[in-house]
Amino acid sequence: MPVPSHPSPTPRTWDVIVVGAGPAGATAARVAAGNGCATLLLERATIPRYKTCGGGLIGASLAALPPGLPLNVLDTAGLFTFALNGRAERTRTSREPTCALVFRSELDAALTEAAAAAGATVRDATALTSLDQEGDTVTVRTNRGDPLRARVVIGADGSAGRVARYVGVRCAQVDLALEVEAPVDARTADRWRGRVLLEWGPLPGSFGWVFPKGDVCTAGVVAARGTPVALRAYKDDFLRRHGLDTATPLHDTGHLTRCRQPDSPLARGRVLVAGDAAALLDHWSREGISYALRSGDLAGRAAARVLAAPDEEAVRAATDHYGRRIDEVLGAEMRASATLMRVFARNPALVHTALTRLPPMWRRLDAYIAGHSGVAEIMTTPLARAAAALGTALPARPAGGPPHG
Incomplete structure (x- = not known):
């Protein structure tokens, strides 16, 4: 799919250079350009490119997309099946089917x-090799040779990218996800159509998922980094149990997901980070697209404010404002999801019981999926507070153990 481009502006220094053309970077570039900034978007791969990702767009993601975006939705989830390491399976019906399933590419x-x-x-096929800033200019070097200069740089090049390291992003949680895109026959496609599976796995904080996309199912598992052998064994068992190991996968990949420390920096001088590069991610579900889209929008607006700043003190005020907005919009969500993750990691059976046997908890989660509420709202309900207190009081139980209650 060719990407239209515009000629370089006559000035040798760009207003904004964005590194990484995922949801955060592409959004930041669009917003910065829409605010009149001469913007260059760099992507190390050739567009379109494959990205390890479930490709589920919840309501918050859909609301953050630009109006009229041509989106190829392969399925919409109206049924959610929950299981406890292959047992106690139960399916819930969404009141408002919203979760759109797409290919990330x-x-x-x-x-x-x-x-x-x-x-x-x-400019795709252009990889960042270094960056440094002096005064009001950031110099970016790439595999293409000549240095590029900008007054603001936005890093959206992933959680292990060079910009995140430059800014000094610190992480509180690092997980490993293993995923396949498995072609399926017509009968299997029909069985999964309109239904996603979330299975709480045998490792602490782990789960597996199946997302249907027509004649392909995206399936995978995730758990804390440090258990790769056990996680691969879980993936193999998970795919086998769900009949997704019979065909050669289109893709079979893995990647690390990272969640930031609450006080982790979001900027260093005129260099900002957004999306995965800022380690903005839901601790429990590891959902990151909605965080990427929303932080990309905020980063694009922040870049425009930095450009309008008359001096370095005003630049710091603009980047500080960006940090506050990230905390207001996404920080509360991450703190709430971290609390939920602590409960889930100790007692997945408790979370499973709450979602499958207590209708109010499913309705809350369903409203979150549809974009009508957030994790913070879920965790402030009396029922969720009681579950969190109970979850930390009970002894830790793996998903393979007997459920409480």
Whole structure:
């Protein structure tokens, strides 16, 4: 899918350079360009490119997409099946089927095209090799040779990217996800159509998922980094039990997901981070697309404010404002999801029981999936507070153990 581009502006220094053309970077570039900034979007891979990701768009993600974005939705989940390491399976029906299932390669390409349409210049197959800043200029070097200069740089090049390391992003939680895109026959596709599976796994904080996408199912498992052998064994067992190990997968990959420390920096001088590069991610579900889209929008706006700043003190005020907005919009969600993750890691059976046997808890989660509430709202309910207190009081139980209650 070709990405339209615009010629370089005559000034040798760009207003904004964005590194990484995922949801955060493409959104930041679109917003910065829409605010009149001469914007360059760099992507190390050739667009479109594959990205390890379940590709589920919850309501918060859909609300953050630019209006009219041509989105190829392969399925919409109206049924949610929960299981406890292959047992106690139960399916809940969504009141408002919202969760759209897409291929990340197609989503990212569409968002990049939207950035180009807003005026950003796009250069793919261009990898960042270094950056440094002096005064009011950031110098970016790539595999293409000549240095590039900008007054603001936004890093959206992933949690292990160079910009995150430059800013000094610190993480509170690091997980390993293993995923396949498995082709399925017509009968299997029909069995999964409109239904996603979330299975709480045998490792602390682990789960497996199946997301249907027509004649392909995206399936995978995730757990804390440090148990790769056990996680691979869980993945093999998970795929076998759900009949997704019979065909050669289109993709069979793994990647690390990271959640930031609450006080982790979001900027260093005129360099900002957003999305995965800022380690903005839900601790429990590891959902990151909605965080990427929303933080990318905030980063694009922050870049425009930095450019309008008359002096370095005003630049610091603009980047501090960006940090406060991230905390207001996403920080409360991450703190709430961290609390939920602590309960889940100790007692997945308790979480499973709450979701499958207590209708009010499912309704809360369903409202979150549809975009009508957040994790913070779920965790402030009396029922959730009681479950959190009970979950920390009870002895830790793996998902393979007997459920409480």
